[in-house]
Amino acid sequence: MEQDEEIIAQIWQYVDGDCSVEDSRRIARLVATDEQWAALYAEVLSFNATVAAHLEAEQPSLRFTKNVMETIGATQVLPSPRGYVNPFVIKGIAAFLLLALVVVTGFAVYTTDLSAATLLVPAFTLPHLPVKGIFTPSVLYSVIGANIIFALLLGDVLLRRKWAARGGEGS
Amino acid sequence: MHPQPDDIAVIQMVLQGNQPAYAILVSRYQGYVFTIALRYVGQRELAEELAQDVFVKAYRCLAGFKGYSKFSTWLYTIAHTTCLSYKRKKQAETLLPGEDAMQHMAESLATEPQISRLEQQGQKQLIEEAISRLPAAEAEVITLYYLAGQTVEETAAITGLTAANVKVRLFRARQKLKALLDEHHFTTV
Incomplete structure (x- = not known):
């Protein structure tokens, strides 16, 4: 049974055109030569055709379109997001942030002395907290x-x- | 007989102020959107309300449709989101059963007399009934793939899943659907 499921999974990939060329050739050969594969392939094809042939869209009531048109009668199409968001404003903000980043970084690099003597890490001690009481x-x-x-x-x-x-x- | 204008042409007309042209899109896609909604809620009245909501939302946001995908794919994305939001809101109120319920329903289907069922219902109804017994997410994938003619990639865009996940979901849905139909000795073509 489990083996069948594995074969069926491969056959579905083959039917959906969703496997590599080598796999496709291998499955085609198995379908042509192996009885089990041939039977399962026929089942899959038959099921696929049945579902495709018998599935039909359900239809809403006859008033449906009229109801929708009445509802949208009082509604306006919203403007496209591109319409109410000015792209120049977005680009302007981006340019300002980028410029600010460059200026701050440049200033920091210019004013910092990176020689070894100045790179001393300051001493840091934790303050005494009365944790035992809490x-x-x-x-x-x-x-x-x-x-x-x-x-x-x-x-x-x-x-x-x-x-x-x-x-x-x-x- | 005049050929119907394509979706893009209709959208242009609507955006230029010809609101009645939107009815062309509504009547063109109402069946598909309604079916997707029906897969989620299972009640015609509710599905119709949701489908109406989808078309109103789509109308309001029509200017935002850029044509990067087919109009149908864009519309089904709105349908998917609307139905899922509704479903999540409902789930917060009542917890619905999942896989167990599906198995239970399959069993209950199997216990009913098969011959009388087949006499009462055609093959189409039986398939519809079997699909309605799938989890909504799987029923939706089957509907989008087989009925609405969406590709795996388009279905992925609609549902927000990856293409690989859509393939897995489609495979599971097919297997369950086949099992349900086999239980009723459904005659395949």
Whole structure:
């Protein structure tokens, strides 16, 4: 059964013209010589033709077009985004930012002495904080508990999204 | 009989102020947009409301259509987004079953008397019914590919998926559809 599915997947790629030339030749040869491949190929073609032949668009009510035209009667076509966003303004902003970047970088490079003697890293010490009084065990447990709840909520949201993307849209 | 102007010509007419010309586009694509909406919501009245909403949105944004893709692809993108937004809003209210429901529905279909079903419904109805039992995302891909004549790349542009993902979804949809039809001993051509 699994093997059948694998063959069918390859046959669909062949039918859709979605495989390489070598694969295409190989599948054509298998279809011509192997009974199992030939039978599955015939099934796929038959299914494809059936769906294409029998699928028809559903039609809405006869008033549909009239309803749409009545609704848009009071509506205006919105101007194209290009119409209301002046491209010169965008280009002007971009040019200003680029120029500012060049000037600042140039000024920084010009005024900086990059000799080894001036490249001393200043000493930096952390100020003393009374953390022991703040982070008591009960506070820590509360924070951990809240984090676990947030993690579960986040996991729930992600799983729901994943479910919806996989087929949850199914009616 | 005068040939109908093509989509681009109609759009130009509408943008030049000939609003009634938009009716040509509506009647040309209403079936496809309505079918896509129906795949998502399953109720004709609701699907009609959504389809109407799609055409109104498309009209409002018509000036933004640049012709980089076919008008139909652009329109189906609006249809897809509109239906998906509606579906997500509804899902926030009630959680719908997914794969399990599909299996359950397939089983319930199989338990019904096959002969009477085939007598009552033609092959077209049976295919439609089977498609309606697919998850909406898969039913949409089948509709876009087979009915609306969109390529894999165009379907990818409409749904916001990659072409590879569309191919996978199309393969799954075909397999499920075939399984559903096989259960009813559907006669293929």
